[in-house]
Amino acid sequence: MMRKPVRLGIIGCGLMGREIASAVLRYPHVLGTTAHPVVVAVCDTVREKMDWFTDHIPTIVQATEDYRELVANSDIDVVYAAVPHHLHHIVYTDIIRSGKALLGEKPFGIDQSANEAILTACRESPNTLVRVASEFPYFPGAVTLAEWVRSGAAGKIIEAEAGFWHASDLDPEKPINWKRQVVTNGEYGCMGDLGLHVVHLPLRLGWQLESVSAHLTQIITQRPDGSGGYAACDTWDNAYLNVRARVNDDVFPLQLSTKRIAPGHGNTWFIRVVGTEGAASFSTENPKVFRQFEFRRGLPQSWQQYDLPYRSVFPTVTGGIFEFGFSDANLQMLAAFLEEWAGNDPGPWQCVRPEEAQRSHALFTAALQSERERREVLLPLTGKEETK
Secondary structure (H helix, E strand, C coil): CCCEEEEEEEECCCHHHHHHHHHHHCHHHECCCCEEEEEEEEECCCHHHHHHHHHHCCCCCEEECCHHHHHCCCCCCEEEECCCHHHHHHHHHHHHHCCCEEEECCCCCCCHHHHHHHHHHHHHCCCCCEEECCCHHHCHHHHHHHHHHHCCCCCCEEEEEEEEECCCCCCCCCCCCHHHCHHHHCCCCHHHHHHHHHHHHHHHCCCEEEEEEEEEECCCCEEECCCCCEEECCCCCEEEEEEEEEECCEEEEEEEEEECCCCCCCCEEEEEEEECCEEEEEECCCCCEEEEEECCCCCCCCEEEEECCCCCCCCECCCCCCCCCHHHHHHHHHHHHHHHHCCCCCHHHCCECHHHHHHHHHHHHHHHHHHHHCCCEECCCCCCCCCC
């Protein structure tokens, strides 16, 4: 089957820009999809960062240090943008207003005001596809857990927990970068970096977030500045959010955590749901392992665990005996976005919608208020959550 070509431009040639480009090069790995991406343009303010792209991707015909030149290129259909948070507002709105589809990195605006400006651009361009990148719910264990929750197997939810932890900032001598400064990262700190990954699945499961009590910690207050001195490190390192959540008529505690300093964790995303009829949990720390509990009256209560085969939302050439990893999740996310661009419905595996990013901003803004005022803060009602 001949697949429809999608001409892709990439703004931001750092870590995630390379991941998306690598996923494009690997796209024949995905089976049965309608679209096929081709990287035709790249942009970064540091020209040397574009060298990897132009050295490895012969389809690139534009390499520019000015994102506006890429946005003005009529030979581009879709833009993936991964830029520092303080640039989201201007870059994302320019892309949206150009009529090009956008897959943008979280948090989708440095703060709630910037996010609202991006949402306004979305409302002004209702026919332009705009989605937010978040890969981890495409892991087989996350897919299995989501299906398990949707089936009603949990019964009445007693409690749930989700988090994203890593320890890349444990070394106090690690040089400072833009994610460690409020002016470029924003006041959310680790919530802006990691938070949307954590709330992606809870929001997609239809859980309404009603209030939050937050404990935010700043552990390392200065870092080497690269010039022999030290610079202030003024963002939150770890965040612990106790959320009152609701699904239908049931209210339950939802614990959310984002940590840049979690000793022993390389890059761990996890979710756990406990109900009156059963429980389930998954963590990328052991990506093949799915844990499940089923309440059986009169029998001993015990958790079971089993190895997950390679399983993906969109079929691939990989056999079930192999392991699933981050690059696979990234490829699945890209497939979901491109299939929607091609007019196909990814169903519950649609990428994060701007409205969901908006709810995450409401949560993180309330968490900042909770930390300042040392109290529980109510979240704005958004009506019934969509679960599509």
